[in-house]
Amino acid sequence: MGNATIESVLETALYADDLDAAEAFYGGILGLQKISRGGNRHVFYRCGPGVLLIFNGQETIKPHEPGALPVPPHGTKGQGHVCFRIDNDEIEAMAERLKAAGVDIEADFHWPNGGRSIYFRDPAGNSLECAEPRIWGL
Numbered sequence: 001m002g003n004a005t006i007e008s009v010l011e012t013a014l015y016a017d018d019l020d021a022a023e024a025f026y027g028g029i030l031g032l033q034k035i036s037r038g039g040n041r042h043v044f045y046r047c048g049p050g051v052l053l054i055f056n057g058q059e060t061i062k063p064h065e066p067g068a069l070p071v072p073p074h075g076t077k078g079q080g081h082v083c084f085r086i087d088n089d090e091i092e093a094m095a096e097r098l099k100a101a102g103v104d105i106e107a108d109f110h111w112p113n114g115g116r117s118i119y120f121r122d123p124a125g126n127s128l129e130c131a132e133p134r135i136w137g138l
Contacts, residue, residue, distance in 0.1 A: 013053040014080045015060075016124035019043050022054045025122050029101045030084075048085065083117070083129040091116050094130050111135045 016022040023043050026032045032045035032052065041059040045052045057075035064071060086094060095105055095118050106127075107119040115135035120128050 009050055011051040011053055012082055013055055014082060014122070014124070014126045015055050015057040015076055016122070016126070017056060017058065018123060019054065019056055021123040026052070026054065029098065029103065052082065079121075079125045079127060081127040081129070083131050085133050086130045088116060088132045091118060091130055091132070094118065113137070 019037070019040055019042070023034070023037065026043070026045055027034050032047055035044040035046055035051065037043040040056055042053060042055045045054070055075065057077065060075045061073050063073055095108065098105060098118075098120055103120050105118050105120050107117070109117045109119070111117065113134060115132040117129050117131035117135060122128055
């Protein structure tokens with residue numbers, strides 16, 4: 001048996017009941033490139049080398065339709081968290097963009113190692129963070 005090494009996170013998911021609001025937020029305010037939208041079930045975004053999946057949890061708990069991709073039912077309840085990687089010189093610009101859109105910055109934190117994070121919420125209440133990679137020594 002060979003060794004298997006996980007290289008990175010390919011995709012991550014958050015859940016939102018209102019995909020229209022999620023689409024306006026992630027595509028409009030954050031400026032992520034939309035890959036696709038599947039009705040009221042999901043909207044997917046390119047995020048650097050990975051993908052951000054926004055699912056309507058009420059739809060993803062349903063079994064897949066005959067002939068659809070055989071993805072098992074899944075979902076969660078409550079708010080999640082994602083941290084977006086951003087360069088230090090871009091954090092202030094993102095904070096200003098969020099403020100201009102009426103999004104509250106819940107915390108603006110300078111970590112002991114010198115890295116900075118800003119925390120805010122999407123329309124579904126998910127906790128989002130933009131941070132320099134050096135907060136994790138990257």
